[in-house]
Amino acid sequence: MSDFDKNCARKSHSRQTTLLGWKRGADVVGTDESKKSKRDSSTSDRLSIESGSRNSLWENKSLPNGPMILLRNTVGGIKASERQSTKSEFSSLPDWNDNVTFQIFGKECRMRRRVCQYSSGGNVSYSYSGLKNISAPNFPGVVYRIKCQVEDLMMNHLLDAAANHSNSMHMHVSPEFMDEIKAVKESRDAPIGSRREIFNYCLLNHYRNGEEYMSYHTDDESSLHANFPIASVSFGSTRNFDIRPRNKDEAGKKSRLDRIPLGDGDLLVMFPPMQEYYEHGIPVEKRVVGDRINLTFRRVRKVK
Ligand SMILES: O=C(O)CCC(=O)C(=O)O
Numbered sequence: 001m002s003d004f005d006k007n008c009a010r011k012s013h014s015r016q017t018t019l020l021g022w023k024r025g026a027d028v029v030g031t032d033e034s035k036k037s038k039r040d041s042s043t044s045d046r047l048s049i050e051s052g053s054r055n056s057l058w059e060n061k062s063l064p065n066g067p068m069i070l071l072r073n074t075v076g077g078i079k080a081s082e083r084q085s086t087k088s089e090f091s092s093l094p095d096w097n098d099n100v101t102f103q104i105f106g107k108e109c110r111m112r113r114r115v116c117q118y119s120s121g122g123n124v125s126y127s128y129s130g131l132k133n134i135s136a137p138n139f140p141g142v143v144y145r146i147k148c149q150v151e152d153l154m155m156n157h158l159l160d161a162a163a164n165h166s167n168s169m170h171m172h173v174s175p176e177f178m179d180e181i182k183a184v185k186e187s188r189d190a191p192i193g194s195r196r197e198i199f200n201y202c203l204l205n206h207y208r209n210g211e212e213y214m215s216y217h218t219d220d221e222s223s224l225h226a227n228f229p230i231a232s233v234s235f236g237s238t239r240n241f242d243i244r245p246r247n248k249d250e251a252g253k254k255s256r257l258d259r260i261p262l263g264d265g266d267l268l269v270m271f272p273p274m275q276e277y278y279e280h281g282i283p284v285e286k287r288v289v290g291d292r293i294n295l296t297f298r299r300v301r302k303v304k
């Protein structure tokens with residue numbers, strides 16, 4: 001990666017901040033409705049989920065104010081060969097864009113990975129990384145299949161933990177989201193047109209080698225639903241997922257707090273309010289052999 005690219009990556013992040021009017025820091029609370037509802041869900045009235053006993057396949061990766069759960073080697077099939085063929089299907093989707101450019105202080109920067117995005121019925125509009133009005137066609141079959149699997153895995157885990165009255169303080173899920181997944185679960189037997197869904201948007205990232213990366217950022221656009229998590233799925237080579245605080249420390253630094261290796265078939269779920277407190281990114285790692293495709297499923301509020 002050249003210094004110019006590094007610079008672009010860094011600046012793109014600060015530019016995003018300006019463009020979307022984000023405020024950073026644990027002590028700063030936004031003024032829009034989504035942020036208000038986050039604030040109103042106090043820790044005490046959230047359902048606590050324990051990753052123990054029957055739910056032991058899920059690891060608890062939470063940081064303070066950053067609830068996260070992780071399930072290894074499962075999405076896309078238990079067998080590596082099944083996941084490999086799913087990854088090939090992703091790779092040959094027709095909508096990849098490997099030349100995404102954006103302007104930073106008058107300079108043109110190119111995104112160092114290829115990306116594409118899909119949404120429910122092609123009706124969802126979402127802007128990120130300073131890019132606006134990006135078209136997001138209807139979910140192709142392979143993305144829809146993985147979306148359903150991710151929703152089921154997550155829903156069953158959370159409902160199971162709730163039914164077992166798990167009471168660890170590690171993991172907090174808002175009552176609003178628990179109500180939502182109960183409704184989604186109940187609607188699974190309904191005719192296809194009237195089924196509810198958790199996620200209505202998917203962003204795919206293809207890192208073709210260890211030099212392709214994603215700089216530190218938060219996924220806290222106001223168009224994202226405040227109570228819903230972001231579910232991130234990985235296929236292919238293992239890449240590190242780095243986490244650091246949004247706020248600088250006394251020395252003016254933001255030091256890395258955690259590094260989670262994300263491998264083939266892994267599912268990482270980030271719950272609110274994680275995006276208010278932490279940034280995450282995929283660093284350059286030249287020694288990585290092979291490519292990785294990542295899917296992040298989101299719930300966007302604005303539907304066209
Ligand atoms: O590739 C990854 O695991 C990170 C993806 C991500 O953070 C994003 O799409 O916002």
Ligand SMILES: [Fe+2]
Binds near residue numbers: 217218219280
């Ligand atoms: Fe992200």
